[in-house]
Amino acid sequence: xxxxxxxxxxxxxxxxxxxxxxxxxxxxxxxxxxxxxxxxxxxxxxxxxxxxxxxxxxxxxxxxxxxxxxxxxxxxxxxxxxxxxxxxxxxxxxxxxxxxxxxxxxxxxxxxxxxxxxxxxxxxxxxxxxxxxxxxxxxxxxxxxxxxxxxxxxxxxxxxxxxxxxxxxxxxxxxxxxxxxxxxxxxxxxxxxxxxxxxxxxxxxxxxxxxxxxxxxxxxxxxxxxxxxxxxxxxxxxxxxxxxxxxxxxxxxxxxxxxxxxxxxxxxxxxxxxxxxxxxxxxxxxxxxxxxxxxxxxxxxxxxxxxxxxxxxxxxxxxxxxxxxxxxxxxxxxxxxxxxxxxxxxxxxxxxxxxxxxxxxxxxxxxxxxxxxxxxxxxxxxxxxxxxxxxxxxxxxxxxxxxxxxxxxxxxxxxxxxxxxxxxx
Amino acid sequence: xxxxxxxxxxxxxxxxxxxxxxxxxxxxxxxxxxxxxxxxxxxxxxxxxxxxxxxxxxxxxxxxxxxxxxxxxxxxxxxxxxxxxxxxxxxxxxxxxxxxxxxxxxxxxxxxxxxxxxxxxxxxxxxxxxxxxxxxxxxxxxxxxxxxxxxxxxxxxxxxxxxxxxxxxxxxxxxxxxxxxxxxxxxxxxxxxxxxxxxxxxxxxxxxxxxxxxxxxxxxxxxxxxxxxxxxxxxxxxxxxxxxxxxxxxxxxxxxxxxxxxxxxxxxxxxxxxxxxxxxxxxxxxxxxxxxxxxxxxxxxxxxxxxxxxxxxxxxxxxxxxxxxxxxxxxxxxxxxxxxxxxxxxxxxxxxxxxxxxxxxxxxxxxxxxxxxxxxxxxxxxxxxxxxxxxxxxxxxxxxxxxxxxxxxxxxxxxxxxxxxxxxx
Numbered sequence: 084x085x086x087x088x089x090x091x092x093x094x095x096x097x098x099x100x101x102x103x104x105x106x107x108x109x110x111x112x113x114x115x116x117x118x119x120x121x122x123x124x125x126x127x128x129x130x131x132x133x134x135x136x137x138x139x140x141x142x143x144x145x146x147x148x149x150x151x152x153x154x155x156x157x158x159x160x161x162x163x164x165x166x167x168x169x170x171x172x173x174x175x176x177x178x179x180x181x182x183x184x185x186x187x188x189x190x191x192x193x194x195x196x197x198x199x200x201x202x203x204x205x206x207x208x209x210x211x212x213x214x215x216x217x218x219x220x221x222x223x224x225x226x227x228x229x230x231x232x233x234x235x236x237x238x239x240x241x242x243x244x245x246x247x248x249x250x251x252x253x254x255x256x257x258x259x260x261x262x263x264x265x266x267x268x269x270x271x272x273x274x275x276x277x278x279x280x281x282x283x284x285x286x287x288x289x290x291x292x293x294x295x296x297x298x299x300x301x302x303x304x305x306x307x308x309x310x311x312x313x314x315x316x317x318x319x320x321x322x323x324x325x326x327x328x329x330x331x332x333x334x335x336x337x338x339x340x341x342x343x344x345x346x347x348x349x350x351x352x353x354x355x356x357x358x359x360x361x362x363x364x365x366x367x368x369x370x371x372x373x374x375x376x377x378x379x380x381x382x383x384x385x386x387x388x389x390x391x392x393x394x395x396x397x398x399x400x401x402x403x404x405x406x407x408x409x410x411x412x413x414x415x416x417x418x419x420x421x422x423x424x425x426x427x428x429x430x431x432x433x434x435x436x437x438x439x440x441x442x443x444x445x446x447x448x449x450x451x452x453x454x455x456x457x458x459x460x461x462x463x464x465x466x467x468x469x470x471x472x473x474x475x476x477x478x479x480x481x482x483x484x485x486x487x488x489x490x491x492x493x494x495x496x497x498x499x500x501x502x503x504x505x506x507x508x
Numbered sequence: 509x510x511x512x513x514x515x516x517x518x519x520x521x522x523x524x525x526x527x528x529x530x531x532x533x534x535x536x537x538x539x540x541x542x543x544x545x546x547x548x549x550x551x552x553x554x555x556x557x558x559x560x561x562x563x564x565x566x567x568x569x570x571x572x573x574x575x576x577x578x579x580x581x582x583x584x585x586x587x588x589x590x591x592x593x594x595x596x597x598x599x600x601x602x603x604x605x606x607x608x609x610x611x612x613x614x615x616x617x618x619x620x621x622x623x624x625x626x627x628x629x630x631x632x633x634x635x636x637x638x639x640x641x642x643x644x645x646x647x648x649x650x651x652x653x654x655x656x657x658x659x660x661x662x663x664x665x666x667x668x669x670x671x672x673x674x675x676x677x678x679x680x681x682x683x684x685x686x687x688x689x690x691x692x693x694x695x696x697x698x699x700x701x702x703x704x705x706x707x708x709x710x711x712x713x714x715x716x717x718x719x720x721x722x723x724x725x726x727x728x729x730x731x732x733x734x735x736x737x738x739x740x741x742x743x744x745x746x747x748x749x750x751x752x753x754x755x756x757x758x759x760x761x762x763x764x765x766x767x768x769x770x771x772x773x774x775x776x777x778x779x780x781x782x783x784x785x786x787x788x789x790x791x792x793x794x795x796x797x798x799x800x801x802x803x804x805x806x807x808x809x810x811x812x813x814x815x816x817x818x819x820x821x822x823x824x825x826x827x828x829x830x831x832x833x834x835x836x837x838x839x840x841x842x843x844x845x846x847x848x849x850x851x852x853x854x855x856x857x858x859x860x861x862x863x864x865x866x867x868x869x870x871x872x873x874x875x876x877x878x879x880x881x882x883x884x885x886x887x888x889x890x891x892x893x894x895x896x897x898x899x900x901x902x903x904x905x906x907x908x909x910x911x912x913x914x915x916x917x918x919x920x921x922x923x924x925x926x927x928x929x930x931x932x933x
Contacts, residue, residue, distance in 0.1 A: 095603050102609035102621050104786070109795030111600050123603055127595040135603060144599040149797055155593065164589055168580065170552040172773040174569040174881065175536050178520050178548055178560060184527035196527050201626045201775060202796040212660065212668030221670050233794045234659060235637065236673065240793035243637030245646050247672035248661070317797070343797050348597040350626060350775045350798040361529070368665035369658045370534030371627040372574055372742070372768045373775040456599065 153468025217363025578893025642788025828852025
C-alpha cells in the first residue's frame with residue numbers, strides 16, 4: 084500500500100529498514116497487521132492518534148494499555164513536567180517514591196509494600212525471583228498462552244534463550260482446576276509459585292475471565308504448599324476493578340506485577356506484595372538506572388488519586404458496554420458471526436469460522452479506512468477520553484465495514500500477512 | 509544520625525520502612541554508605557543535588573551516570589516536554605525512533621542498527637540473546653567482577669535465581685589475555701559471545717582501563733570462532749570517548765549495550781550492532797510497554813547532537829584532570845596514601861591500606877559535611893555543569909577532610925556499616 088495517502092509512512096519505513104532490526108521490532112510492529120496499517124505516528128491526543136501522513140484514528144489500542152485517561156492528559160503530564168523541572172533521575176529518590184508506594188498499598192488490597200521498576204517484564208521477573216527466594220524452590224506454574232514479558236524465562240519466542248533459562252516451568256490450562264492441581268502435583272516439593280493471569284488474553288484466542296473457583300484453587304494450593312501466588316496485572320491493572328482482580332475474587336496474591344496504565348503512559352511499573360512475600364523481595368537484588376525517577380512517580384500519584392476516586396471505572400465500563408452492545412447489534416443486522424470476548428474495557432473482536440483471521444483482517448482494514456484503529460487478534464483497551472461521539476463514529480464505521488465484509492467474504496483468500504509472519508518465526 | 513539536620517530524611521526513611529522492601533532497594537540505597545549520607549532528595553540542578561532537609565551538595569555520582577550535561581539541562585528537557593505534549597507512548601513509534609537510530613549509527617563506529625529499550629539490563633540481555641541466536645551456541649565469557657545488570661543471568665546477588673538460569677557462563681580475568689584464551693578454549697564449540705567491559709569498574713576494587721592487546725585478543729577470538737563480541741557501555745558510554753571505547757582500541761564489537769547518559773537521564777537504553785549480529789537481533793523477540801516512547805528519543809536527539817559536536821568531552825576531561833591533579837596534590841600535602849583510578853571523567857577514590865574502607869568512609873563523610881557528595885567504593889561521574897568553582901570547593905573540602913582523617917585515623921574502628929551489609933547478604 085505504498086500509495087500517496089501513506090507516502091510519509093512508507094518513506095519512514097524505508098529509512099527504518101536500514102537502521103532498525105527488521106525495520107521495526109517488538110509489539111508495535113505492524114508486520115502481523117493488515118497492510119494498510121500505518122507504522123509511524125506523529126501525534127496523539129485524548130482518544131485519537133494521527134499517523135505521519137496526518138490521518139487521524141480513534142485508537143482502541145491505547146498504546147497497548149498505557150493510555151487509561153486519554154493521551155496527553157493535562158493534569159497528569161503537568162505533574163510529570165513540574166517534577167521533571169525540580170528533579171527526576173537523581174543520586175537518590177525523592178519522597179514521591181514513598182508517597183506512591185503508600186498510595187498503591189492503600190489502593191490494592193493485598194499490597195503491603197511496593198517495588199517500582201520500568202518494564203512489565205521487570206515486575207514479573209522480580210516477582211518470580213522473590214517467590215523463588217522466599218521459598219527456596221524453583222518451579223513456576225504458568226497458564227498456557229499467558230504472556231508475561233520478554234525476559235529469557237518468559238519471552239514467547241525462544242530464539243536466543245537457553246533451555247536451561249526456560250526450565251523449571253510447568254504449564255496448565257487456564258480456568259481448569261484439575262489441570263492446575265496436576266501441575267502442582269508434578270512440581271511437588273519444588274513448587275515456588277503459581278502465576279495467575281487475571282484475564283487470559285492469549286493473542287489469537289478468545290479472552291477468558293477467571294472463575295472464582297479457579298483463582299481460589301490457586302490460592303489454596305499456595306497456602307497448602309507454602310508456594311507464592313503471583314498475579315500478572317500488567318495488562319489488566321485498574322481496567323477491570325480499582326483493586327487487584329483476584330483480590331476481588333477472594334484469592335489475594337502474595338505478589339503482583341503492574342505496569343502500563345499506572346502512570347497513564349509514563350514509564351513506570353511496580354511489584355506489589357504482602358507480608359508472606361516480604362522476605363523474598365528483600366532477599367533479591369534488582370535495580371535499574373532510571374527506576375527511582377521522580378517525574379513518573381508524580382504522574383502516578385495523580386493517577387492513583389483518580390483510581391481511588393473511582394469514577395473513571397464507571398466511565399470506561401459504560402463506554403465499553405455501549406461499544407459492545409452497539410457492535411453486536413450492527414453485526415446481527417448484517418448477519419455476521421461476530422464475537423467479542425473479555426471485559427468490555429479490554430475487548431477482543433473476532434469472527435466465527437475465521438481460523439486464519441482473513442475476515443478479521445479485512446474488517447479491521449475497512450474500519451481503519453473509516454478512521455477507527457482496531458486490532459484483529461490482540462485485545463484492545465478503552466480510556467476515559469472516549470465519548471459517545473467516538474462510539475457513534477465507530478458503530479457507523481462498523482455498519483459500512485460489515486457490509487463490505489459480506490460483499491467480499493467469499494472472495495477473501497488466505498491471510499498472506501499472517502502466513503508470512505508465521506514462516507519467519 | 510537522626511539529628512536535627514537530617515530530621516526530614518529520617519522521617520521519610522521511617523515511612524519508607526513500612527512500604528518499601530528493606531526501607532529502600534537497589535543501587536541508590538545508602539545502606540552501604542556512611543551513616544550521614546541522606547537517602548531522600550528534593551531537588552537537582554546542574555552539578556548540584558539538595559537533600560530533603562535542604563542541604564545542597566556537589567554531586568559526583570551524577571545519578572550513577574545518567575547526568576552527563578547537568579541536572580535539568582533546559583534544552584534537553586524542553587525537547588522532552590515538547591515531544592511529550594505532541595505524543596510520547598502511542599500505539600506506534602514516531603519518526604524520532606528512526607532519527608535517533610540514525611544519529612547513533614552515525615556516531616558509533618561499529619553500529620549499523622539500533623534497538624532501543626529502557627534499562628541497561630534490557631540492553632545487555634538483548635545483546636546476549638542476539639549473540640546466542642546468531643551463533644546457535646550458549647556460552648558467554650565474562651570478566652570477573654564486571655556488572656551487567658540485574659536479570660537472573662547477571663544479577664550480582666544470586667538469591668531468587670536458579671543455577672540453570674546462571675549457567676553457560678565462564679569467567680576470566682580482566683585484561684588477562686591468557687585467562688581469556690583459556691576461557692574460550694573451555695567454551696569450545698559452544699562459545700556464543702565474549703562480553704567486554706570497556707572500563708572494569710568492579711565495586712570495591714580499583715578501576716582498570718582495557719589494554720589494546722586484551723581488547724584485540726577478544727576481537728580475534730570472536731573472529732576465529734564465529735562468536736560475537738559484546739561491549740557493555742552502559743556506564744562508560746560517551747564519558748571517555750565520543751564513540752565505542754573498543755572501537756577506539758581497534759576492537760569494534762558486534763553488539764554493544766548503552767544506557768544511562770544517552771538522553772541525559774531520560775529513560776532510554778539501546779543495543780547497537782553491526783552486520784555480523786543483525787541476523788541474531790532480528791531473530792529474538794524483546795519488547796516493552798514504553799520502549800517506543802518518543803519523548804526520551806527527542807531528548808536523546810539533543811544529546812547526540814552534543815556528542816557529535818564533541819566539545820562536552822573536552823569540558824569533562826579538563827574538569828576531571830583538574831580534580832584528579834588537585835586532589836593528588838592536596839593528599840600529598842597531607843601525606844595521605846590516596847589513590848585515584850579509572851578515567852578522569854569516571855574517578856574512583858580509595859585509600860592505600862584500607863581493606864575495609866574505614867578511611868574511605870570517614871573521609872567521604874567529612875567531604876559530605878563540606879557539601880561534596882562522593883562515593884567511597886563505587887566509581888563516580890563528571891558532568892559538563894561542573895565548573896572551576898565546584899572543583900575549588902571540592903579541593904578546599906578535601907584539604908579539611910584529609911586533615912581530619914589524619915587526626916582520626918588511628919582511632920578508626922572496623923567499618924560497621926559494611927560488616928552489617930555483608931552479614932545481610
